[in-house]
Amino acid sequence: MKRGNVVSQTEWHKARLALLEQEKAQTRARAALTQARLAMPWVEISTNYRFTGADGEETLASLFGDADQLIVYHFMFDADWDVGCKSCSLLADHYGPSVAHLAARDVAFVTVSIAPWPKLEAFRKRMGWDFKWVSSAGSDFNRDFRVSFTDDEIANNQANYNYQENNTFPGREAPGISVFAKDEDGRIYHTYSTFSRGLETFIGAYDLLDIVPKGRDEDALAHGMMWVRLHDSYGD
Numbered sequence: 001m002k003r004g005n006v007v008s009q010t011e012w013h014k015a016r017l018a019l020l021e022q023e024k025a026q027t028r029a030r031a032a033l034t035q036a037r038l039a040m041p042w043v044e045i046s047t048n049y050r051f052t053g054a055d056g057e058e059t060l061a062s063l064f065g066d067a068d069q070l071i072v073y074h075f076m077f078d079a080d081w082d083v084g085c086k087s088c089s090l091l092a093d094h095y096g097p098s099v100a101h102l103a104a105r106d107v108a109f110v111t112v113s114i115a116p117w118p119k120l121e122a123f124r125k126r127m128g129w130d131f132k133w134v135s136s137a138g139s140d141f142n143r144d145f146r147v148s149f150t151d152d153e154i155a156n157n158q159a160n161y162n163y164q165e166n167n168t169f170p171g172r173e174a175p176g177i178s179v180f181a182k183d184e185d186g187r188i189y190h191t192y193s194t195f196s197r198g199l200e201t202f203i204g205a206y207d208l209l210d211i212v213p214k215g216r217d218e219d220a221l222a223h224g225m226m227w228v229r230l231h232d233s234y235g236d
Contacts, residue, residue: 004213042181042189049141052117053134060141060180060188063134067108070180074147076173077113077120079137084113084123086233087225088175094204096129110134114142114173127231145193147174162195175199 007015049060064070073095076085084092092111099109110132113120117135124133142148149159149172161169177199179192200206209216218224229236 001214037192040192042191045180045188045190047140047144049136049139051112051134051136051139051141053132054117054121058134061182061186063108063110063132064180064182064188065108067103067106068182069107070182071102071107071109072178072180073109073111074142074145074174074176074178075111075113075133076147076171076175077115077123078171078173079115079119081115082119083126083230084115084120085173085175086228086230089127089230090205090225090228091175091199091202092127092129092131093231094202096131099131112136112141114148142173145176145178146195147176148172149174162198177202 045060051058051060051063055062060070063072073088073091075088075092077088095109102109112134114136116137117133120133120135124131136142146161149161149169151172153159154168154170154172157168159168161174174195176193176195178190181189181191183189194201206216216224218227221227
């Protein structure tokens with residue numbers, strides 16, 4: 001590894017204090033962003049979406065369980081694939097252990113993919129995950145929340161992703177997170193979604209890489225997450 005700038009302890013301490021001020025500014029900015037996110041308006045969901053999972057057929061309402069808030073991770077798993085996306089799997093390795101903690105704060109967490117449920121269940125068992133995973137096959141859920149596209153949309157540059165025209169995702173499946181709320185009368189609302197690099201917030205491994213000398217070390221890669229493997233496949 002190439003050696004960094006070596007200085008005295010006094011000089012290092014001065015540089016660290018300067019960086020600390022930047023870190024504090026970022027923390028304050030993140031707190032303000034969180035408040036702006038919480039203030040986002042809601043949109044009522046009128047479509048009766050259907051899903052299939054370990055408990056048979058489910059509705060969007062049933063995915064809430066006893067909670068009033070629901071986070072859905074849109075996991076890339078095309079119906080033609082035998083395994084899920086490795087980058088989505090990296091996120092799943094992070095959010096899986098958080099599900100119990102979220103439940104304690106009135107939040108249900110469900111993973112949703114368009115592949116048939118038996119494929120999802122087989123891959124979930126292989127990865128050792130215990131979070132809830134359901135299939136949206138036969139539903140418009142993935143398309144309505146802009147994470148599934150047709151071959152024609154991709155060919156005609158119409159698979160717009162992350163709320164931006166001409167920001168075309170290169171494949172039929174894309175990742176994302178969507179948040180829903182349920183009111184006292186049982187009505188369901190869409191409150192938030194994030195896609196693309198907005199998902200980096202949920203990858204703790206990147207936060208740790210960001211504090212080591214080499215950082216993410218991705219500059220020479222064709223795309224940032226090219227190094228990622230399924231957690232049982234490193235060293236293959």
